[in-house]
Structure formats: C-alpha cells, structure tokens
Amino acid sequence: xxxxxxxxxxxxxxxxxxxxxxxxxxxxxxxxxxxxxxxxxxxxxxxxxxxxxxxxxxxxxxxxxxxxxxxxxxxxxxxxxxxxxxxxxxxxxxxxxxxxxxxxxxxxxxxxxxxxxxxxxxxxxxxxxxxxxxxxxxxxxxxxxxxxxxxxxxxxxxxxxxxxxxxxxxxxxxxxxxxxxxxxxxxxxxxxxxxxxxxxxxxxxxxxxxxxxxxxxxxxxxxxxxxxxxxxxxxxxxxxxxxxxxxxxxxxxxxxxxxxxxxxxxxxxxxxxxxxxxxxxxxxxxxxxxxxxxxxxxxxxxxxxxxxxxxxxxxxxxxxxxxxxxxxxxxxxxxxxxxxxxxxxxxxxxxxxxxxxxxxxxxxxxxxxxxxxxxxxxxxx
Numbered sequence: 001x002x003x004x005x006x007x008x009x010x011x012x013x014x015x016x017x018x019x020x021x022x023x024x025x026x027x028x029x030x031x032x033x034x035x036x037x038x039x040x041x042x043x044x045x046x047x048x049x050x051x052x053x054x055x056x057x058x059x060x061x062x063x064x065x066x067x068x069x070x071x072x073x074x075x076x077x078x079x080x081x082x083x084x085x086x087x088x089x090x091x092x093x094x095x096x097x098x099x100x101x102x103x104x105x106x107x108x109x110x111x112x113x114x115x116x117x118x119x120x121x122x123x124x125x126x127x128x129x130x131x132x133x134x135x136x137x138x139x140x141x142x143x144x145x146x147x148x149x150x151x152x153x154x155x156x157x158x159x160x161x162x163x164x165x166x167x168x169x170x171x172x173x174x175x176x177x178x179x180x181x182x183x184x185x186x187x188x189x190x191x192x193x194x195x196x197x198x199x200x201x202x203x204x205x206x207x208x209x210x211x212x213x214x215x216x217x218x219x220x221x222x223x224x225x226x227x228x229x230x231x232x233x234x235x236x237x238x239x240x241x242x243x244x245x246x247x248x249x250x251x252x253x254x255x256x257x258x259x260x261x262x263x264x265x266x267x268x269x270x271x272x273x274x275x276x277x278x279x280x281x282x283x284x285x286x287x288x289x290x291x292x293x294x295x296x297x298x299x300x301x302x303x304x305x306x307x308x309x310x311x312x313x314x315x316x317x318x319x320x321x322x323x324x325x326x327x328x329x330x331x332x333x334x335x336x337x338x339x340x341x342x343x344x345x346x347x348x349x350x351x352x353x354x355x356x357x358x359x360x361x362x363x364x365x366x367x368x369x370x371x372x373x374x375x376x377x378x379x380x381x
Contacts, residue, residue: 010054018060021054025050029051032044033242051242051266135254135255141268142233143269144235144239146282150305154233159229162253164253165218170253172215172219172221174214177210177211179211186209187208187209238329246264247265280336281338283321285341293317297311304329322340322343326338
C-alpha cells in the first residue's frame with residue numbers, strides 16, 4: 001500500500017480550500033484526541049498525523065512547497081532553490097544523452113557538492129570535521145487555561161534542549177585550528193565522477209579548509225550540550241486544542257555557526273474547575289434555592305472576565321439553560337461564543353431539628369402542582 005499523502009491523512013482533495021482543510025482537521029481532532037481516547041495508541045498516532053498534515057497544509061507557503069516537492073519539503077534544511085537547480089540539471093543531462101554535460105543552464109557557478117549531498121562521502125583521506133548543520137526542530141506540549149484562550153497572554157516554561165557549548169563556542173574543539181594539508185586550506189577538491197567534472201568540498205576537512213584542534217572536554221567534541229532553558233511563548237486569544245505554535249530559532253542549536261532549529265509548541269486545553277467547553281460555548285452549573293427557582297431572582301454568576309448578574313425567571317426548573325451572549329470563547333474577529341448557566345435546584349438538608357418545618361413546607365409546595373411531574377410508566381394492556 002502506497003504511503004498516504006498529507007491530503008489523504010486529512011481526508012480532503014488536493015484542491016481543498018483553507019476552510020475545508022481547517023474543518024477536516026477539527027473533525028479528526030475531536031475524534032482522535034488523546035483526551036477522548038485515553039490509552040489508545042492508534043488514536044493518538046492518528047491525531048499526530050492529522051496535526052502534522054494540518055501544520056503544512058494550513059500554511060500557504062508550506063503547502064506550495066509540499067505540492068511541488070512532496071515529503072522532502074518538510075525535511076530539516078530543505079532548500080527549494082537547490083532542489084529546482086538539481087531538477088534542471090537532471091533534465092539537461094537526460095536531453096544530452098549522457099555525454100558532454102553542460103551547466104550553463106543553472107545560472108552561474110553551482111556547487112554540485114551541495115546539490116548531490118554525500119555523493120563522495122567516505123572517500124576522503126583522514127577524519128572529517130563535523131559539518132556546519134542547522135539545529136534540529138524540537139517539540140513541546142503546553143497546557144493552557146480557558147482564561148488564556150479567551151484573553152491570550154505570554155507564558156513561560158522550562159525546556160531541555162541542545163545548546164551551543166560555551167567552552168568551544170560550538171566548534172567541538174579547542175585551540176587554534178590548523179590548515180588542512182589535503183586541500184591546502186582551500187576547502188575544495190577537483191573531482192571527476194564519470195563524465196562530470198566539478199569542484200566538491202574537501203573530504204578531509206568538510207570544506208572548511210581547516211583541521212580542528214583537540215576535542216572539547218565539555219561537550220565531547222559535539223559542539224552542543226543539553227541544558228534547561230526558560231522559553232517564553234505568546235498564546236494568541238482563541239487558540240484551539242492541538243494547535244501548534246512555531247517559535248523560529250528556539251529549537252536545538254546548530255553545529256558550528258549554523259542557525260538553530262525551530263520549536264513547535266502544541267497547545268492542550270486544561271480542564272476548568274467551573275466551566276465546560278463545547279466548541280466556542282461554555283457551560284456551568286448554577287445552584288439555586290427552591291425560592292429562587294419558584295419566585296425568580298437576580299443572582300451573581302461567574303464568567304471568564306468578571307461577575308455578572310443573571311435574572312432567573314420565576315418557575316424555573318433544574319436543567320433549564322440561560323444564555324449569557326458573547327461570554328464564551330473567541331471564534332473570530334470581534335466575535336465570541338456564549339456562556340450557558342444550567343440551573344440546578346438544591347433542596348435544603350433535613351435534620352431532626354428542622355424536620356417538622358421541612359414537612360410542612362413540602363406539603364405546602366406539593367399543593368401547588370397542577371399536573372403530573374412524571375409520565376405514567378405503565379404500558380397499556
């Protein structure tokens with residue numbers, strides 16, 4: 001069975017609109033979220049696949065690159081311009097019948113060692129210096145409250161990540177570097193590969209023109225060390241469960257002087273002690289006394305921002321929902337969901353000391369019922 005495309009993983013066509021992609025992701029997130037399927041590894045994996053697909057297809061630039069290059073576009077360090085140049089070279093080579101390869105169509109001098117990656121890897125004389133390489137992307141999970149979803153804000157959290165070694169400044173070695181004897185400090189070698197002749201990075205020094213000194217004792221020659229750091233992330237108002245935020249350059253440190261990778265923070269909504277979330281609407285239970293429900297009242301109720309007054313209509317029963325418009329979560333520019341108070345009538349506790357009064361009050365209330373409160377459960381003969 002062929003690997004599924006990102007479109008297949010979301011269940012949409014390649015011509016799907018951004019709105020259709022977002023709707024498909026929401027549907028899958030609700031179905032496969034780990035909180036809905038505790039302990040179900042398959043559901044968790046399906047949720048991660050949908051989140052990763054949405055991360056690419058919801059971004060116009062990432063989607064464009066994915067449509068052009070496929071899964072390769074998501075790889076760390078992918079360079080679309082080099083990939084296009086390599087395609088042009090392949091087409092030109094095929095058109096020439098394999099002989100007399102020309103490179104003028106590539107638009108100037110092109111380092112084919114970069115285009116072909118490790119074509120000559122392992123054939124150099126002597127140990128190679130670690131390459132200059134962008135740091136890896138890393139992921140973290142952050143729990144946010146409903147208040148933060150409603151208002152947004154800045155959060156700080158601790159994270160373990162590879163940091164550039166301070167002792168060697170990320171070089172992986174100490175002491176002054178020496179000129180590479182293989183390439184005499186030029187960093188390049190003239191190489192013939194079949195009918196092709198081009199200049200490639202020196203295999204002895206990795207193209208740097210230098211040989212490193214002694215390995216750094218602090219990082220063991222790796223150039224990076226695991227450290228605990230504090231990360232600040234801005235949580236936008238209206239974020240959704242499973243949404244990922246990208247913090248550019250906050251991932252693992254690169255090798256040498258290469259840039260760091262990115263940090264992707266996945267947001268999880270923490271349970272709230274008062275409110276239950278249903279989409280962009282919020283619900284909470286509002287206790288009432290018998291008198292408040294029977295005769296009506298005005299009571300103070302909580303919201304995510306402040307206390308408000310809510311009018312309870314006379315004759316309200318348990319389970320009735322009263323709406324506070326616009327007091328839910330943000331759902332668009334200038335719009336918010338609603339807050340629903342679910343009425344719950346509480347009867348007083350009866351003790352030996354108040355039993356006589358309670359009985360008298362109950363009998364008085366019983367006389368006010370003019371219809372049956374329960375349906376007859378007996379089936380007709």
